[in-house]
Amino acid sequence: MEGGDEWRALAFEAAVGRLCQLRHQLETRISARCRASWEDAHSSSLKPTDAEAAALSVFDDACESGSLFAFVTSDDGSESALPGALQACHGLFEFADQENSVVLTHGYDSLGKGAHSNVYRGTLCVTTVSGVTRYDAAVKINRLHMGSVAEVDRWMRLVQLWRLVKHPCLAYCYYVGLPPMEGDEEVISIYGAYEIMLGGTLDASLKREERFSEDVVRAILLDLLQALYYLHDELGVVHNDVKPQNILLVVDEATQQVRYKLADFDLLCPITFSSSEMVLSTGQILDGGRRDADELTYGTPPYMSFESCRGFPFLPKNDIWSVGILTYQLSTGRLPWSPLELCVPSMILHGHRQDSSNLFGPSLEEFEKDFCHVYSEELKDLVRICLADEASKRPTAAALLQHSFFCSSVR
CATH class of the missing domain: 1.10.510.10 (Transferase(Phosphotransferase) domain 1)
Incomplete structure (x- = not known):
């Protein structure tokens, strides 16, 4: 698979775009929580002090500018288990992009696992104007814990870097995709397809x-x-x-x-x-x-x-x-x-x-x-x-x- 394939470039751009949406949702969520906490703490008839009013003004300015780095702390996420529904499933797993032009499948044949990820032997099917092409792949599922804006930013940088990595001594990343956003999930799955090497580690x-x-x-x-x-x-x-x-x-x-x-x-x-x-x-x-x-x-x-x-x-x-x-x-x-x-x-x-x-x-x-x-x-x-x-x-x-x-x- 060539690194310059148009479908691959579009997929990486879509993944970064989805992460940008996640970032905005997380900032909105943090803003609402901070505002609610402040209002709860000042629900009495007492007027806010000048210092409190100034702090709230700074917070509002940060919200408007689209950056809340000063108000969030990181969460590296210590959980390593898959969601219960996924653990209970022993059939064929399938993930498709919104256009169904890229489909990842695996049968839970594990190739390895990390603190926040699992890797399975699977397939990548790509549909283009030239037809359908199927590739053997290592399907990796990373778990992004929605605890901080900084972590979402880190993943945006990672996806952009993965697209660039191409060297005979480095594993090649074919594809990265994220599912549609549904509500305020605390954990988001990031699906990737990598060059598979069956010689082991x-x-x-x-x-x-x-x-x-x-x-x-x-x-x-x-x-x-x-x-x-x-x-x-x-x-x-x-x-x-x-x-x-x-x-x-x-x-x-x-x-x-x-x-x-x-x-x-x-x-x-x-x-x-x-x-x-x-x-x-x-x-x-x-x-x-x-x-x-x-x-x-x-x-x-x-x-x-x-x-x-x-x-x-x-x-x-x-x-x-x-x-x-x-x-x-x-x-x-x-x-x-x-x-x-x-x-x-x-x-x-x-x-x-x-x-x-x-x-x-x-x-x-x-x-x-x-x-x-x-x-x-x-x-x-x-x-x-x-x-x-x-x-x-x-x-x-x-x-x-x-x-x-x-x-x-x-x-």
């Missing part, structure tokens, strides 16, 4: 093999780093969730050669160059506070850099840190954290958020000399530079592709 492969040889690790990293180079340098975004579960295997039927594709773009974040330069030049997180306005946790704790844990999802060096953790895991068969930290991931988040002088961080004990397994110095060096304490000292994806660990030219 790198996580499943690692569990079978326990650890990989350096040749296999090298092949994985070559594909992964090319994907990150494209995201960072060409699209200007950070992936923010590099881990084995999000790397898919593609097996060429003729040659049996395995390629690796990075997937799951739900946490893509545009690189903010001014803020990135500030953090990278100082090597410090100023004020010890969070910098991301929507306060969403971007990533999976064992793979998150301390900058990411502190609310800086716009740094490309977050992905480089994840590459270091991933490389250690693929080579040794284990993550560089204690069993307790892995059982209680919040300990990693908390540890990274403390003053850096406490020496909290991953332990690369299997790289010590007295360990029975021998690792090359090039591999150990690659991991260590990726896990540099200061983001400014970590290499870029482009620089890593030139590292001595990769003894052959990039494919």
Whole structure:
């Protein structure tokens, strides 16, 4: 399927338009609730004070301008279960756009699940003037919790970015659609169709093999780093969730050669160059506070850099840190954290958020000399530079592709 297909462009535009409608509905809902709360609190005969009247005036101005960012807080949504009616259904699921020109179906054959999404093996049928075309696809259902305007804005950015992503080492998004709005739903489903890869995940492969040889690790990293180079340098975004579960295997039927594709773009974040330069030049997180306005946790704790844990999802060096953790895991068969930290991931988040002088961080004990397994110095060096304490000292994806660990030219 070509990325320039007209029907695909129209579908993405329609999805963004639907999200804009959702944003307006949510702002109207918040406005009504705030107005009602204010009126309830001032239902007595007492006149509002000058300060109260001024605050209400500011609120009304915000409503008229179409922005309520100052009056809402984020809700990252902790629920992961599908609605009851959907869980009870074991037949064929179908979603169609308003014109019935695009139809997604699946039979609940699960390919995976996340905190706020489920992925099934399914089909995508597209009707155009040329006829009907059917594609095998991974059907992903994301759940958008209507708790904040900022979250809806984040999804609008995501859908616009998904449309642009096109690289041989990245999973391709064919289609995104939203159902018609019906009332004041608290949770909205976002339906997507992605390139399907039946080779499974790198996580499943690692569990079978326990650890990989350096040749296999090298092949994985070559594909992964090319994907990150494209995201960072060409699209200007950070992936923010590099881990084995999000790397898919593609097996060429003729040659049996395995390629690796990075997937799951739900946490893509545009690189903010001014803020990135500030953090990278100082090597410090100023004020010890969070910098991301929507306060969403971007990533999976064992793979998150301390900058990411502190609310800086716009740094490309977050992905480089994840590459270091991933490389250690693929080579040794284990993550560089204690069993307790892995059982209680919040300990990693908390540890990274403390003053850096406490020496909290991953332990690369299997790289010590007295360990029975021998690792090359090039591999150990690659991991260590990726896990540099200061983001400014970590290499870029482009620089890593030139590292001595990769003894052959990039494919």
